[in-house]
Amino acid sequence: MALHKLKRITKRPDERRADLIRAALDVFADKGLDDATVADITRVAGVAKGTFYLYFSSKEHLLTALRERFVEDALEHAATLFERVGKEDWWGLVDATVESSIDFGLQHRDSIRVFGREGLSPKTKEALGVAERKLNGMFAAGIQAGMAAGAFQVADPELTAVYLHHAIDGALMEAILFDEDLDRDRLVAGAKELAHKVLAPAPPS
Amino acid sequence: MALHKLKRITKRPDERRADLIRAALDVFADKGLDDATVADITRVAGVAKGTFYLYFSSKEHLLTALRERFVEDALEHAATLFERVGKEDWWGLVDATVESSIDFGLQHRDSIRVFGREGLSPKTKEALGVAERKLNGMFAAGIQAGMAAGAFQVADPELTAVYLHHAIDGALMEAILFDEDLDRDRLVAGAKELAHKVLAPAPPS
Amino acid sequence: MALHKLKRITKRPDERRADLIRAALDVFADKGLDDATVADITRVAGVAKGTFYLYFSSKEHLLTALRERFVEDALEHAATLFERVGKEDWWGLVDATVESSIDFGLQHRDSIRVFGREGLSPKTKEALGVAERKLNGMFAAGIQAGMAAGAFQVADPELTAVYLHHAIDGALMEAILFDEDLDRDRLVAGAKELAHKVLAPAPPS
Amino acid sequence: MALHKLKRITKRPDERRADLIRAALDVFADKGLDDATVADITRVAGVAKGTFYLYFSSKEHLLTALRERFVEDALEHAATLFERVGKEDWWGLVDATVESSIDFGLQHRDSIRVFGREGLSPKTKEALGVAERKLNGMFAAGIQAGMAAGAFQVADPELTAVYLHHAIDGALMEAILFDEDLDRDRLVAGAKELAHKVLAPAPPS
DNA sequence: GATGAATGAGGCTTCATTCAT
DNA sequence: CATGAATGAAGCCTCATTCAT
Numbered sequence: 001m002a003l004h005k006l007k008r009i010t011k012r013p014d015e016r017r018a019d020l021i022r023a024a025l026d027v028f029a030d031k032g033l034d035d036a037t038v039a040d041i042t043r044v045a046g047v048a049k050g051t052f053y054l055y056f057s058s059k060e061h062l063l064t065a066l067r068e069r070f071v072e073d074a075l076e077h078a079a080t081l082f083e084r085v086g087k088e089d090w091w092g093l094v095d096a097t098v099e100s101s102i103d104f105g106l107q108h109r110d111s112i113r114v115f116g117r118e119g120l121s122p123k124t125k126e127a128l129g130v131a132e133r134k135l136n137g138m139f140a141a142g143i144q145a146g147m148a149a150g151a152f153q154v155a156d157p158e159l160t161a162v163y164l165h166h167a168i169d170g171a172l173m174e175a176i177l178f179d180e181d182l183d184r185d186r187l188v189a190g191a192k193e194l195a196h197k198v199l200a201p202a203p204p205s
Numbered sequence: 206m207a208l209h210k211l212k213r214i215t216k217r218p219d220e221r222r223a224d225l226i227r228a229a230l231d232v233f234a235d236k237g238l239d240d241a242t243v244a245d246i247t248r249v250a251g252v253a254k255g256t257f258y259l260y261f262s263s264k265e266h267l268l269t270a271l272r273e274r275f276v277e278d279a280l281e282h283a284a285t286l287f288e289r290v291g292k293e294d295w296w297g298l299v300d301a302t303v304e305s306s307i308d309f310g311l312q313h314r315d316s317i318r319v320f321g322r323e324g325l326s327p328k329t330k331e332a333l334g335v336a337e338r339k340l341n342g343m344f345a346a347g348i349q350a351g352m353a354a355g356a357f358q359v360a361d362p363e364l365t366a367v368y369l370h371h372a373i374d375g376a377l378m379e380a381i382l383f384d385e386d387l388d389r390d391r392l393v394a395g396a397k398e399l400a401h402k403v404l405a406p407a408p409p410s
Numbered sequence: 411m412a413l414h415k416l417k418r419i420t421k422r423p424d425e426r427r428a429d430l431i432r433a434a435l436d437v438f439a440d441k442g443l444d445d446a447t448v449a450d451i452t453r454v455a456g457v458a459k460g461t462f463y464l465y466f467s468s469k470e471h472l473l474t475a476l477r478e479r480f481v482e483d484a485l486e487h488a489a490t491l492f493e494r495v496g497k498e499d500w501w502g503l504v505d506a507t508v509e510s511s512i513d514f515g516l517q518h519r520d521s522i523r524v525f526g527r528e529g530l531s532p533k534t535k536e537a538l539g540v541a542e543r544k545l546n547g548m549f550a551a552g553i554q555a556g557m558a559a560g561a562f563q564v565a566d567p568e569l570t571a572v573y574l575h576h577a578i579d580g581a582l583m584e585a586i587l588f589d590e591d592l593d594r595d596r597l598v599a600g601a602k603e604l605a606h607k608v609l610a611p612a613p614p615s
Numbered sequence: 616m617a618l619h620k621l622k623r624i625t626k627r628p629d630e631r632r633a634d635l636i637r638a639a640l641d642v643f644a645d646k647g648l649d650d651a652t653v654a655d656i657t658r659v660a661g662v663a664k665g666t667f668y669l670y671f672s673s674k675e676h677l678l679t680a681l682r683e684r685f686v687e688d689a690l691e692h693a694a695t696l697f698e699r700v701g702k703e704d705w706w707g708l709v710d711a712t713v714e715s716s717i718d719f720g721l722q723h724r725d726s727i728r729v730f731g732r733e734g735l736s737p738k739t740k741e742a743l744g745v746a747e748r749k750l751n752g753m754f755a756a757g758i759q760a761g762m763a764a765g766a767f768q769v770a771d772p773e774l775t776a777v778y779l780h781h782a783i784d785g786a787l788m789e790a791i792l793f794d795e796d797l798d799r800d801r802l803v804a805g806a807k808e809l810a811h812k813v814l815a816p817a818p819p820s
Numbered sequence: 821g822a823t824g825a826a827t828g829a830g831g832c833t834t835c836a837t838t839c840a841t
Numbered sequence: 842c843a844t845g846a847a848t849g850a851a852g853c854c855t856c857a858t859t860c861a862t
């Protein structure tokens with residue numbers, strides 16, 4: 001009678017869940033949010049299709065979970081940086097922010113691959129747009145603080161925050177997506193130079 | 206109540222085709238490439254589903270056609286700018302390039318909404334990646350020419366091209382996608398300032 | 411205003427109709443009844459799609475027309491042969507029947523290609539089945555007449571008619587469908603030999 | 616009244632697969648290869664439409680599977696017969712071959728109904744044509760062996776194989792398709808008589 | 821917990837037929 | 842008479858989700 005269903009490994013729920021998330025990130029990065037199927041994910045995770053629904057109530061919920069985790073991480077990271085505003089040397093802060101942002105991106109390449117790309121698609125506009133705006137707000141506030149302190153000088157702090165953010169983010173994403181072996185240090189050095197030039201007060205000319 | 210069968214209207218093929226392209230761009234921008242259905246497009250275009258296939262052999266082919274048209278336009282636009290390199294005042298050229306790029310983006314908001322967003326997704330990576338690289342190459346070449354002429358000074362011209370490109374592109378896209386009423390002039394002024402600061406030789410300090 | 415719709419040739423209705431029938435036979439033979447589209451037919455016939463419906467009220471009707479014409483021809487051909495029964499030498503009649511049948515098939519290869527093949531499919535079962543039975547009946551009657559006259563001798567005249575009919579028909583069809591250059595004389599000689607052996611009285615042993 | 620959602624029944628894959636094949640053969644026989652829809656098949660099999668694709672990747676693949684199975688069976692059957700060539704009494708062999716062929720056809724009436732009919736249509740020409748030719752080759756070889764042994768005598772062994780094959784096959788198919796109650800023994804007796812007469816050496820006359 | 825067979829809504833595409841020009 | 846753009850029903854196939862084991 002016994003059909004000998006071999007492999008029927010039971011794992012701790014959080015492990016299983018982690019497996020599935022890892023697999024999902026993999027597959028999403030590889031095929032895109034829409035082309036990735038639940039079957040793809042479970043295959044990569046090495047579980048049966050039904051198992052997916054033991055951990056996530058739908059594909060959409062998994063996405064939301066992933067997105068939220070990523071957004072939280074990003075905001076937390078930004079908050080950590082922001083806390084240092086005013087407490088230390090402005091240019092050191094700029095360097096630290098730039099470097100830390102790039103490293104944050106590199107540490108989260110998986111999520112970046114997924115959300116950076118389709119982060120602006122209609123479905124996720126709302127979700128990520130808000131976070132994006134918060135980030136921009138924090139950076140803009142930092143710039144303004146630096147201006148108030150006489151360290152920086154830009155005509156339009158908010159817009160500058162947006163430009164710097166997209167410069168670094170966009171380049172990072174391009175590097176992650178296309179460069180097989182991207183040069184982290186080159187990226188960092190370039191971004192620092194960029195930020196310095198942009199934020200520096202105009203020479204007395 | 207019944208708004209059925211509003212009598213069949215025949216149009217010249219190029220008009221119908223244009224209708225469909227307009228509708229497609231609309232719908233794609235609205236729902237995203239994958240969530241947009243052929244039925245959505247034909248509904249917006251005011252034709253029957255079968256009519257779509259009189260003009261495009263598949264949803265995929267329409268996408269390709271749209272993408273190619275957009276890429277061609279963008280490359281042509283860049284080529285036009287590039288032709289002016291070396292023939293005129295460098296800073297005037299920078300301003301013109303920045304302004305023209307933003308205006309190009311605004312004129313093509315529809316395509317930007319569609320391709321800017323999902324332009325880096327796995328399915329279109331190949332297609333748009335190549336064009337992106339060409340654009341970057343042209344901008345980098347322009348920067349190098351300016352450096353050779355002693356007008357600009359940057360440590361890493363290629364990377365600078367990438368950063369500037371993404372700064373302007375990203376900000377433009379964000380503006381197009383989120384700002385109900387985006388301020389073109391503010392965007393242009395900010396981008397000019399950005400480019401000037403980034404490309405200007407360091408002051409003798 | 412005038413769009414200069416060039417080619418708008420008007421032909422005599424019967425010519426047009428003949429063109430369409432020729433084209434249809436071609437296309438049906440080439441792609442099969444179901445895979446052949448009305449568009450295929452009109453393209454081959456060199457007319458617009460709408461024109462088809464000026465001459466046939468539907469694809470089905472065209473098929474019916476074709477089928478009927480073919481069946482009529484076949485029955486008439488058989489009737490002609492049958493009229494000679496009893497009026498002449500039995501073996502000469504056999505030879506003439508065999509030869510004439512093969513030649514009839516070769517002259518109608520187009521129809522054979524179409525109807526021989528799908529003639530037994532559910533849709534046409536009724537239509538061609540009846541004709542087939544009539545033909546068999548006539549051949550069987552001929553054989554019985556020959557037996558009554560002492561010329562032939564078979565155990566089961568009806569079944570023999572069926573066997574002979576399929577032998578010749580099947581081989582002919584196979585030749586038409588697969589043999590690039592089928593040897594009509596070889597086919598005829600073989601069929602005559604076959605018929606003679608089958609109908610000849612058993613030797614006194 | 617409502618016969619909806621009769622609770623989902625899970626079966627062993629091979630059973631389900633067999634159900635679907637049975638249903639497919641039924642439906643194909645009933646409506647023809649092209650007019651049969653996947654929905655027809657699943658309705659007869661008593662499953663949802665999607666279930667079909669759990670077992671066959673497309674309608675076309677199912678057809679291929681069915682066809683291959685049938686061709687294999689037929690070739691194997693012929694091979695079995697052919698092995699006996701030369702090892703036993705020639706006329707006994709003829710009788711056995713004829714009888715076995717008819718019985719094979721009757722056992723496979725389902726497939727015959729489907730493939731016999733549309734076996735020569737353009738789409739399957741290639742697939743079945745090759746097998747047909749192989750079969751003919753084997754029968755021709757058998758006849759030639761019998762001639763070499765002095766048992767048979769025909770002018771054109773290859774052509775004779777073709778004629779005999781089509782005589783029996785065609786009659787069998789006609790019987791299967793049209794005769795509600797076909798008389799197997801009559802068919803066998805007639806075919807034996809036919810084969811004997813055709814293969815027998817001419818009387819010294 | 822885990823499995824994977826089963827489901828069915830919904831998307832893409834074809835093509836016989838219609839109809840305004 | 843002739844055209845060919847337009848229609849929409851109908852077929853194939855995918856995949857998120859459910860459920861019996």
